[in-house]
Amino acid sequence: MKHNLKASFFLLMAVLIACTSLTANPGKANAAESLDLNAESAILVDAETGKILYAKQPDIKLPPASMTKMMTEYLVLEAINEGQISWDTTTQISDYPYEISASNISSGVGLTQDKDYTVRELYEAMAIISDNGTTIALAELIAGSEGEFVKMMNEKAEEMGLPDYQFVNATGLSNSDLGENHPEGTEPDANDLLSAESAALLAYHLVNDYPEALDISSKMTTEFEGKTLENLNWMLPWDNVNFKQFGFEGVDGLKTGWTDNAGYCFTGTAERDGRRLISVVMKTESKEARFEETAKLLDYGFSQFENKEVFPEGYQKEDQTSLPVSKGKQDEVEIASNAAIQAPIKNGEEESYDVTLNIDEEKLNEDGELVAPLEKGEKIGTMELTYKGEADYGYITGEKQAQTVDVVTTAAVEKANWFSLSMSAVGNFFSNIFSSVSDTVKGWF
Incomplete structure (x- = not known):
């Protein structure tokens, strides 16, 4: 009985060692390492x-x-x-x-x-x-x-x-x-x-x-x-x-x-x-x-x-799908990439990539708004591929090249007519007065 237990123990250890060896040798997945x-x-x-x-x-x-x-x-x-x-x-x-x-x-x-x-x-x-x-x-x-x-x-x-x-x-x-x-x-x-x-x-x-x-x-x-x-x-x-x-x-x-x-x-x-x-x-x-x-x-x-298409043409970053518009018939406009982003991706690392939006500040007013009129397809910035993994060697040129595409408006926005702009200005004027009075009254109490 004792002999059988001893033999079983050594057999179990051999199986565990073999499994450990297989786990430690992931093959091509860790080729870089x-x-x-x-x-x-x-x-x-x-x-x-x-x-x-x-x-x-x-x-x-x-x-x-x-x-x-x-x-x-x-x-x-x-x-x-x-x-x-x-x-x-x-x-x-x-x-x-x-x-x-x-x-x-x-x-x-x-x-x-x-x-x-x-x-x-x-x-x-x-x-x-x-x-x-x-x-x-x-x-x-x-x-x-x-x-x-x-x-x-x-x-x-x-x-x-x-x-x-x-x-x-x-x-x-x-x-x-x-x-x-x-x-x-x-x-x-x-x-x-x-x-x-x-x-x-x-x-x-x-x-x-x-x-x-x-x-x-x-x-x-x-x-x-x-x-x-x-x-x-x-x-x-x-x-x-x-x-x-x-x-x-x-x-x-x-x-x-x-x-x-x-x-x-x-x-x-x-x-x-x-x-x-x-x-x-x-x-x-x-x-x-x-x-x-x-x-x-x-x-x-x-x-x-x-080489894979990581993000398709027309891609919109989930939390930045639109920008506010000043002096337009619409208050905002949707934005998206105008081309697909392709890159050499290591096997299994597809989820390690994201994009960063870089909006051209010269396109924005002091309140961070685009100013109408805007054409459909107007470039308002770039979309840059970013890597969230561990082994990032960068780029030989220090640039992103094919990993950066333009971000454009997906629709045109016409400039509002003078009457609409005037009414909007009046509305903003009384809104500001109301806010000021409201704040003053609150201060009394």
Whole structure:
């Protein structure tokens, strides 16, 4: 009997332990908490709204290596867009990029002097195999010298609102690797610096302002002077047995990076079913690891978040469905959103969102009323999506963008005629007198 009781006790304990283990392993629902990234710094961003879906020490400034070239790419594409150069513009190679292309510090394509290269040839070599010589040649073409180009890089970084940055050259190499050729105005041992957050914001501007950048970053190979150059991004849909295991559905960019100081870095981007995500991992331990950790981030973003209509067009906040109107034929007018609010929502968090109404104070008189006449659909403020949950990483831009829509009147309100306004004024006059007398009489007692 005692033996049976003892056996039953241990059986009960085993069942309880098993149940506890199952409860403690909620699976994908808590993917963020169990997302163990082997990277010093990382971030994941929704490319449409700028919403940050995940972050790990995103504000640490680290050498970004060749991810620096995303800024060079941006400035080249901007110059093309503004008509300063075209894809067919040609240039020749000066001594400095020629030396870099032949140096053992860089896996250069081996440039030739006294030969015309098109902007497209140079750009593809820069974007696809991260060539340094072609990058410098483009910088010199646009700004006259790399030193002047670096000034442009820092000015554009400030304009974009990058929170943490330092650009000292166009390539991402350490200035010490450039020797006497380090850009004028920079320190000889300086490094480019970016945080994961800044790299993601730079990528956000690149893919949204110039989506044609993805047409090139997604190319697995390109031809350059009779040689086939293979993209350093192993997450593209390779047939190559060495890279195939790293392929990730939807990946079409963006920029790898490696130096001794930076370690292995990668800014990735992928699109599935109309949703684009941007990821950054910095200081991973190997070429393979930067892609493995990126896959974790992207898989988390695509599996755990869905772009949903959180509040429909015409939505009215329950306690603020109307506003008072002065000098109108109606005393109030209903208000509502003029568009649906959509956002990337984590599974199970639909109830964690609300909206805040921001009424334009310039539309109101001193009594907090709208003043007639009012048109139907007249904008009187905005409706902003707000998050009431715990894991709020904010927005890469610091703005709400697609999470803010206009609030408008749902009907027109005509201005009352002079007789109605006069009678209303008389009524208010006697009402004020009555109130004053009433208050006085009450004071007697």
